[in-house]
Amino acid sequence: MERTLSIIKPDATARNITGLINSMIEAAGLRIIAQRRIFLTQQQAEEFYAEHKDKSFFSGMIQQMISGPVVVQVLEGEDAIATYRKIMGSTNPAVAEEGTIRKTYALSIGQNSVHGSDSPEAARREISFFFNHTEIVG
Ligand code: CMP
16 A cells, blocks of 8 residues: 555646546545645745756746645555556646546646656655644545
8 A cells, every 4th residue: 555645736626627536536546545625825835846946837837836726635545656647647738648637637737737746755755745644544
């Protein structure tokens, strides 16, 4: 069993498709074991995405992430990190595989509907960024 952090981004909450996305997550065998709908502050978004701070798209991405509510959630399942990344599809929806969340719902590389941790280290850091152990109910 493994855990990963999922974020449903503002472009998706704005279109009222959090349930549709979570249906795809659950259909893949992942369990949502913690969940909260929040507005990220600019400081939180910058800290969360600190590894990208030198990228050209950083400030646009931060503005995007604070433009509306997000749903942060912990997913649990077998190979949860890889399983979730597979069903999310490529970062750029234009090249994402058919049937993936991003191919189905994302609007662009910047408005790509979902985030998922990319390694066990990232998952640990990202889960503890938003949740303490009493809020994670496996
Ligand atoms: P995410 O998985 O949340 O991790 C970093 C985010 O940066 C990524 O999804 C995209 O939304 C965003 N991103 C990556 N590359 C670009 C780009 N070239 N232009 C705009 N946003 C990008």
